[in-house]
Amino acid sequence: MSSVSASTTGTRVPSIDRKVVVDWLGVAPFTIFALLFLIIPTIYLIVGAFLTPDGSFTLKNIVDLFTPSILAAYWISIKVSVASSLGGALLGFLLAWAIVLGGLPSWVRNGLLTFSGVASNFAGVPLAFAFLATLGRTGLITVFLRDWFDFNLYSTGFNLLSFFGLTITYMYFQIPLMVLILTPALDGMKKEWKEAASILGATNGQYWRMVAFPILWPSLLGTTLLLFANAFGAIATAYALTGSSLNIVPILLYAQIRGDVLHNANLGYALALGMIVITGVSNILYIMLRMRAERWQK
Amino acid sequence: MKAERYLAWLSILIGCLYFFVPLIATYEFSLRARRGVYSFDAYRSVFSDMAFRQTFGYSMLMALLTIVFGMLLVVPTAYWVRLRLPQMRPVVEFVTLMPLVIPAIVIVFGYLRLYNSSSILPLTGSNTTTNILLVCSYITLSLPYMYRAVDTAMRTIDVRTLTEAAESLGAGWMTIMFRCIFPNVMSGVLSGAFITLAIVIGEFTMASLLGRPAFGPYLQLVGANKAYEPSALAMIAFAVTWLSMGLLQLVSRFNRSAPAKA
Numbered sequence: 001m002s003s004v005s006a007s008t009t010g011t012r013v014p015s016i017d018r019k020v021v022v023d024w025l026g027v028a029p030f031t032i033f034a035l036l037f038l039i040i041p042t043i044y045l046i047v048g049a050f051l052t053p054d055g056s057f058t059l060k061n062i063v064d065l066f067t068p069s070i071l072a073a074y075w076i077s078i079k080v081s082v083a084s085s086l087g088g089a090l091l092g093f094l095l096a097w098a099i100v101l102g103g104l105p106s107w108v109r110n111g112l113l114t115f116s117g118v119a120s121n122f123a124g125v126p127l128a129f130a131f132l133a134t135l136g137r138t139g140l141i142t143v144f145l146r147d148w149f150d151f152n153l154y155s156t157g158f159n160l161l162s163f164f165g166l167t168i169t170y171m172y173f174q175i176p177l178m179v180l181i182l183t184p185a186l187d188g189m190k191k192e193w194k195e196a197a198s199i200l201g202a203t204n205g206q207y208w209r210m211v212a213f214p215i216l217w218p219s220l221l222g223t224t225l226l227l228f229a230n231a232f233g234a235i236a237t238a239y240a241l242t243g244s245s246l247n248i249v250p251i252l253l254y255a256q257i258r259g260d261v262l263h264n265a266n267l268g269y270a271l272a273l274g275m276i277v278i279t280g281v282s283n284i285l286y287i288m289l290r291m292r293a294e295r296w297q298k
Numbered sequence: 299m300k301a302e303r304y305l306a307w308l309s310i311l312i313g314c315l316y317f318f319v320p321l322i323a324t325y326e327f328s329l330r331a332r333r334g335v336y337s338f339d340a341y342r343s344v345f346s347d348m349a350f351r352q353t354f355g356y357s358m359l360m361a362l363l364t365i366v367f368g369m370l371l372v373v374p375t376a377y378w379v380r381l382r383l384p385q386m387r388p389v390v391e392f393v394t395l396m397p398l399v400i401p402a403i404v405i406v407f408g409y410l411r412l413y414n415s416s417s418i419l420p421l422t423g424s425n426t427t428t429n430i431l432l433v434c435s436y437i438t439l440s441l442p443y444m445y446r447a448v449d450t451a452m453r454t455i456d457v458r459t460l461t462e463a464a465e466s467l468g469a470g471w472m473t474i475m476f477r478c479i480f481p482n483v484m485s486g487v488l489s490g491a492f493i494t495l496a497i498v499i500g501e502f503t504m505a506s507l508l509g510r511p512a513f514g515p516y517l518q519l520v521g522a523n524k525a526y527e528p529s530a531l532a533m534i535a536f537a538v539t540w541l542s543m544g545l546l547q548l549v550s551r552f553n554r555s556a557p558a559k560a
Binding site for chain 2: 022023024026027029030033034036037038039040041042044045048091094095097098099101102103104108112114115117118119121122124125126127128129130131132133134138139140141171172175204229232233234235236239240243250253254257258268272275276279280283
C-alpha cells in the first residue's frame, strides 16, 4: 500500500507526474519480488557462465561444456525428454481425440479431464515410488510376468533405472498435460470443415491429411515442445528413481550445487545456462507455434 | 463411424491401463509389509513416524504461507495492472510465465549463490531467513498458476466500475482491495491456492537444496532406506493431489453456476 502514502504526501509534484509515479508504485512490490527471486538470480548465473573464478571474461566455461562427460549428460537428458514428449504427445493426442471426436459418452470426457488435472500434478518423488512398485524388480508387473508367463522382464535388459524406464515414468505426467492442452484445440475443430470435406468427396483419411492436420500441426508440435521442456527441467522423479546412477543434466547440476563435482564453480553456471537455453528455445518455439495455431480459433 | 468409436474406446482402454496399473501396483505393494498377508502395517509405520508428521506439517505450513503471501502479491498486482497499467500486461504476464521456462533447479542455484551467508542479503544465513527464502521460491514456482487463475477471475468482473463505485462511497484503497476485489475474485484465489498446495506439498528440489526439513526430501529419504513405506507415502501423496485438484474442480464448477456480478 505504498501508493497511498505517495498520493497523499506527494502534493507538491505536478499532478501528471504524480499519477505516473503512483501508477508505477502499484507494481513496485511485484517488480521487486520478480527481480529478487527470479530475474537477478538467473542473470547472476548467466553472467557467471562467462566469467573466470577471479571475475574476468572468458568463453572457456562454454567450451568446457563440450567435454565428453557433460555432453553425455546433455545427450541422455535430451533423449529422455524427446522420447517422453513424443510418446506423451502421441498417446495424449489419441486420448484427446477419443474424448472430443470419438463419439464417447460425456462421463468419459469429464473423467479423463479430471484425472489428467490430477495426474499432471502427480510428479516428483511419489511418482518414482509408484513406478518402482509397478516395474521395479519386485514390482507388480514384473512379478506378474514372472509368475504367470514365466517371463523375466529384467533378463531382457530392461531396467527401470535407465533411459527406457525413466521415459515410461515421465510419460505419466506428460500424457495428461498433452490431453489438457490439446482438448481445447480439438474442440476448436469445426464440424463444418469435416462436412464440407465429405460433401466434396473427401475420404476420412484425406480429411485428416489435407484439412485437420494442417490446422492442428502447430498445436501438436508446440505442445510436444512444451512437454520436452517440462521433462528436461524435471529432477525429483529421476533422482528418487535412480539416485545418481543415471547422469541426466538436472542430476549433474544437483550434484554440482551440493559438492562442486565439476571442480569449477563457473562451469556449474555454464551447465545451468545450457539448461536455460534449451528450455528457453523450446518455450519460445512453443509460443510462436501457439500464436500460429490461434489463427484458426478466432 | 463405428470403426472410429472402437478406436476411441481402445485408446481410452490403453490410457486407463497405463494410468491405473501403477496406482493399483503401488497400493498392492504398500499392503505387502507383513509377510504372506495384506496389511496396513506400512501405513501404520508411516503415520507413527514423527518425521512424517513434522515434515508434512512443515510443508503444509509452507504451502499456507505461500498461498497467503503469494495472493497478497498477485491479486493487487493483477488488479493494478488492469486498472492503471494495461500497457504493462504483456510484460507482467511474461514475467509470471518465466518460472515455467527456467527450471526450478536453476532458480534455486541462483538463490544459493546470490543469497549465501557472505552476500549483502544473507538469506541462507539462518533458519528463519531460509524459511522465508523457501516461501519466496514457492511463490515463484506457483506464480504462473496463481497469476493466471486470478487474472482469469478478474476478467469476469469490471474492475474499473467496481473501483469507482467503491471510491464514490468513500472507500479507501484497503477497503477496495480486501472488501471489494478479493471477494470478487475468490474463485480464482481458491483455484490458485489448491494448485499451489498440490505443487508445494511434495516439492523436492528447492527444499532439498535449501536444506529445509520438508515433506519432499523426507519422501526421498524414506525411498532410499525403506521397502514398503514409500508406496504407502505415494498413495498418501496421490490422495493429497486428488483432494486439492478435486476441490479446485468443485470451486470452478461452483463459480460457473453462479458467476460474479459487477
